[in-house]
Amino acid sequence: RPKEPVFMPKGDEKKAFEVPADYLSDKYKNIGSQVTSRFGEEASSQIKVSRISIPPLGEILELARSENFSLFIPKHRRIAGKLIDIFLGMRNVDDLLAVAVYTRDRVNPYLFNYCLSVAILHRPDTQDLDVPSIIRSFPDKYIDSKVFGEAREDANVVPVGSRVPIEIPKDYTASDLEEEHRLAYFREDIGLNLHHWHWHLVYPFEGTRVVVDKNRRGELFYYMHQQIIARYNFERLCNKMKRTERFINWDEEIKEAYFPKLDSLVASRAWPSRVGNQKLQNIRREVDGINIDVDDLKRWRDRIFAAIHSGVAQGRDGNIPLTENEGIDVLGNMVEASILSPNQELYGDLHNMGHVLLSYIHDPDHRHLESFAVIGDSATAMRDPIFYRWHAYIDDMFQEFKQALPRYTEAQLDNPGVTVKDIQIETQGSKPNTLQTFWQQSDVDMSRGMDFQPRGSVFIRFTHLQHRPFSYKIQVVSNKAREGTCRIFLSPKFDERGNPWLMRDQRLMFIELDKFKVNLKQGQNTITRNSNQSSVTIPFERTYRDLDTSRPQGGEALAQFNFCGCGWPANLLIPKGTPEGFPCQLFVMISNIADDQVQQTITGECNDSYSYCGLKDKLYPDRRSMGYPFDRTPRSGAETLQQFLTPNMRVQDVNLVFENKTYRPKGSI
Template sequence: MPITVPKDYTASDLEPEHRLWYFREDVGINLHHWHWHLVYPFDGSDAVVRKDRRGELFYYMHQQIVARYNFERFSNNLPRVQRLNNFREPIAEAYFPKMDSLVASRAWPARPSNTRITDMNRELDQIRFDVNDLERWTDRFVEACHQGFVMNTNGQRVTLDERTGIDTLGNIMESSQLSINRPLYGDLHNMGHVFISYSHDPDNRHLESFGVMGDSATAMRDPVFYRWHAYIDDLFQEHKQRLPQYTTQQLDYSGIRVTGVEVQPKQGPVNTLQTFWQQSDVDLSRGLDFNPRGSVLARFTHLQHSNFEYRINITNNTGAQAMGTCRIFMAPRNDERGTPMFFRDQRQMMTEMDKFTVSLNPGNNLMRRNSTDSTVTIPFERTFRNLDRNRPTAGSQNEAEFNFCGCGWPQHMLVPKGLPGTGLPVDLFVMVSNYQDDRIDQDLAGKCNDAASFCGVRDRKYPDRRSMGYPFDRLPRTGVDSLQQFLTPNMATTQITIVHTDR
């Protein structure tokens, strides 16, 4: 008999933030975050840490988490998350995890409302930092973005250019041995997590361990995670906003036109996505510190959506066979007040849904793509797989591939919840870019390359030469105030609706 995990085990509807329980406390989402940080650690041998565009991927994966979280907030009639940009103010949000730590056999500590971050001096943990350190590292990071260069340990300037600047900044923000100057730029992202995770006992006088923000396997459960990362993303935007805007020539694909796009669910009207609740069982016996006689199943409730298909009409007027990269994003059409969003705001809420290569014959082409083929997600079975079953030999190449395979956004969370009744109005965006400007020449042999957008490809280059988040990673060109004004002929949008059924 499975143990049922109740939907409301951490809070009640008296707490507005609890409306997002299904996102923050989703087992699959937390597994993705934990697995990503396993695949891209900030400490270890150089061969393990030095991966292609690691710093940029840190920026982009977390930027997408914040964008998706805001999408979910709009799906629950909540405003965008407020940045945690003042380290001296109390943290209004509380979090009481109601979980036991499997390592220490102790309950994870809670953080009451209006807890303050204070200077840390935890002698046994060898942690001694002041809040001033966070403020100092922030100032140096912003100064580097404004000046357009960072200083290395030899006192030399290293330019933050269009191609590698974001990668350099990402490796500074989540400090690792790849940081260009650790003594100068510090360890802002990681130490922010540490400060928050010890805010309930900063000097260890109560002998309390760190809270959920101190562990990548649990951090996304806490509402303050998203406030912290909204602030981190805002710092990255200081760099992105100073890059040259994409010109129409950099966005267009001469001779290629996207003439129509629609979404067809398996059931229901066209351009309407359906979400609902689903209960699933997961075997937790591997995580228990005693040997059960059989499976120990937990039954949990999670968001789910009906599968659907993209249908994209593309006209190739080049007179020859052409290759392109199809990029699919979506974002809320209206802001918290129900008014149409300015493009400058909407572009930062564009969530990547899929990205794939298309071969275009001369004339008209109808491209069909199933939602389950997304290059963002991995299937439910792989998210919750048994890591002991069919495990390759320890130390082998197959084991390294097996370990990488769990990295990816869970398929059941691909579509935001939406709203009941008339639904949440959404802009779906499709672009076909020139494959010759996108391609990376490399062998992609092996398995588990299907979630490359957030996880890259193991021991290979990131399989897209463009900046991550292209074409929405920079400010729009002058005169563009709406998504329609942003479009070039190789782009198209359609208005869709996400309808949630509370059953």
């Protein structure tokens, strides 16, 4: 069994809680003293938990401790909302600790972990507490189930100093006979799935308004997932595959299969697989409180398209126009759907319920007593190829709206007086304008998520994509001293047939690499920027590490640190490329600061992955529509990228070379 999540600062494993006797769950009541002494022996100090009157848990207890938990299931969401409210409603940290200790042994462990994480992220008095990385609490959501047997063996037989990392093979979920398996390195990247889990933790779609109502969250839902699709399609092209097909016909068989080979340690069950050629079915699952038809999805879809085409949403209390700049935010909340949807009775819960229908495709009426598949959990959803087909469909709805917007005029793109003269990528040991990728192995300690004696570190070693660090060197001439925003994107140069793109298609292929403010002086300027400064990514260590090992000190910094577990994993900043070199186009633009700038003070150190994750408790720090300048259909006459360019933009051909070699880990995390 996994050790259940314990929210204690790391390094404090020697501390024990002194718990009021009646807090112990029934299971432990009669053996309370033995339980206490088992863990108490190791403890150097005790934390006294106060005895408070615990609010009734009611429905929260209906999700058994051994079941799986998914935010996409309305009943689970509802009870999560209740538990979050209980945690948020506690008067102070002592009371929060008391109720957390009380609930920990009673409620479902995944539910508990999620709700307490949300509460810690949002309570003003817990900003100096760490949220442990989910990979340490529940490694079973990320790692081949075989590993745990080996780990248990190691922990029992091999002394701590002599353990060698347990290696997860790079190809364990399928063979090369399955074409989709070429993308497994991306879909199953641990950091990528951690990012997605973290994003949804930071932007929940249900709960009290304080937790949900964040600046431009609907638009960010659209943009972050649009970029996932663009990046996935980029990787597909690198692997000589065409772009992913939208899952548009919901009566058609789904050809993609997926066998996750993950075991839920909490539920003691394997995550269900999906064989090829399954069809969506109506769901009747009393146990989960889900009664939903494929036709429900179709009705919601049609109503959403009606809103897009009329430019107006029917709100609960009157019409809401889908305006040029804010319409996408309304639409994001409507499609997802979040509680900020203008009218959930009418527009339903399309995207979330799509996840649900897909996740129960193998047992729609619960006759086999099976739980949901990986697509039903934000921690695991990105592993399955169907995730991308579903989100390609969702993105297409957003693009339908974007296409109807007025096109950017040259004046809205240009920055008069600013000319980008030259761009160069410099990678150590490579020719100019070459990006270099390769396989790298890393070791991560899994012992926190496993409860067996004797303890001690148990490392797993996994293989992931990586790129050599590089820098951009950008030459800009300005006719006066000014500020500007430098926006950097990358796109494949050719489509899957090897033809140059039309701009209306290529605009959807641009992946954001970086965005930052520049101070230009009058005349010639050289801007140098390193790849590890990207506004898209977080450093590799932060994705995996328990956030306390190298953390900055002080409450403010820590709060930022928790939030910034959200961020694209740095190892996937650059797509894989090909051994012979994959031709790409690097796009750089210096936009006019007058239309970019958001007036606010940004404090704290961790504001380094705002492109996909925003800033904690702040406005999204770029006033333009997310994805600018590629979020709209190009103006007429700009059929190709070259024709699209204004003087403040420039494109450079870049060669993306993959070295098929695996580098051993330098150190462990």
